[in-house]
Amino acid sequence: MHLLIKALTGLLLCVIAPVWAANVMLIESYHYGYDWDKSYIAGLERTLGSDYTLSRFEMDTKRLPPSEFEKQADKAFAAYQATKPEIVVLGDDNALKYMLPRLYDEPISIVFLGINSNPRHLLAEYEGQAKVTGVLELPLFVRNMREISMLLGKKNIKVKVMFDSGVTSEIAAEYILRQYEQIRRSLGIEINIANAVTFQGWQREIAAAKRSGFDAIIVGLYQTLVDSEGNNVDANQVLSWTNQHVEVPTFGFWDFSVGKGKTAGGVVLFGESQGQHAADLVKQINAGADASTIPIQIGRQGRAIYSASEMERWSLTPSSRWQNID
Secondary structure, three states, X not given: OHHHHHHHHHHHHHHHOOOOOOEEEEEEOOOOOOHHHHHHHHHHHHHXXXXXXXXXXXXXXXXXXXXXXXXXHHHHHHHHHXXXXXXXXXXXXXXXXXXXXXXXXXXXXXXXXXXXXXXXXXXXXXXXXXXEEEEEOOOOHHXXXXXXXXXXXXXXXXXXXXXXXXXXXXXXXXXXXXXXXXXXXXXXXXXXXXXXXXXXXXXXXXXXXXXXXXXXXXXXXXXXXXXXXXOEOXXXXXXHHHHHHOOOOEEEOEHHHEOOOOEOEEEEEOHHHHHHHHHHHHHHHHOXXXXXXXXXEEOOOOEEEEOHHHXXXXXXXXXXXXXXXX
């Protein structure tokens, strides 16, 4: 009986515990001070729990110029070699773009998250020992357009979509344009996408929006904007200035851009859910799944959130589908 109990206890522990105490390394395209990174890292850490060791490397490509990206990737690869993880998580497009050529033939599993582009051509180009899967992050453009149209109470509206000139912004803008014809036909919505390089260029677009006939602005990404001397402008400064000077309602694609003193609302993507989704994939791999057999997945659906104070500013009333975050 004693031996039977011991055997059953061992079997139970095997079911509950991970196959091994996995050593996981996260290589971030950006930096921990960026709200998106903070959010998805929280999702990763909470979902993985204490059975996993998670180390991080920040490539910092929101604030550094593109000329530094290869050098940052070399540093990240050196950190990988020093850490020797079994699983590498690549956060966002630049990490995948610059690290896959360095990691594709390593004996590891790779899980990416926050990817806006179609990674299939890159994965086909770099086939090696590494087993790869991950989670895509695609702005919820069509849902936002429909909700904004209902909020404003009319169909034939004109919307300015603001992005910086970073890699993720360029990919997101291309994705939006592919869906634009559907929105134009069904709702009669006209859009204009601006990819600003400098903060001054961003300010000009915002200041001219109302007199150019725009009914609303969607604030996309703004973290790579630079000043007249080429220095990165603090993202919170950009969002605060926009809120203070805009003359039409503003909305967002990402949760970090919504709130009092920010934008009024949006059907948004959450970094935390991307981190949770990626962590679930890590756990599957740790339990014995081959990463290359796990299909690339689209991130879990976003949700509609709003700032009551910002909605009141523009005399807008969101439906019961929206969640107040003030």
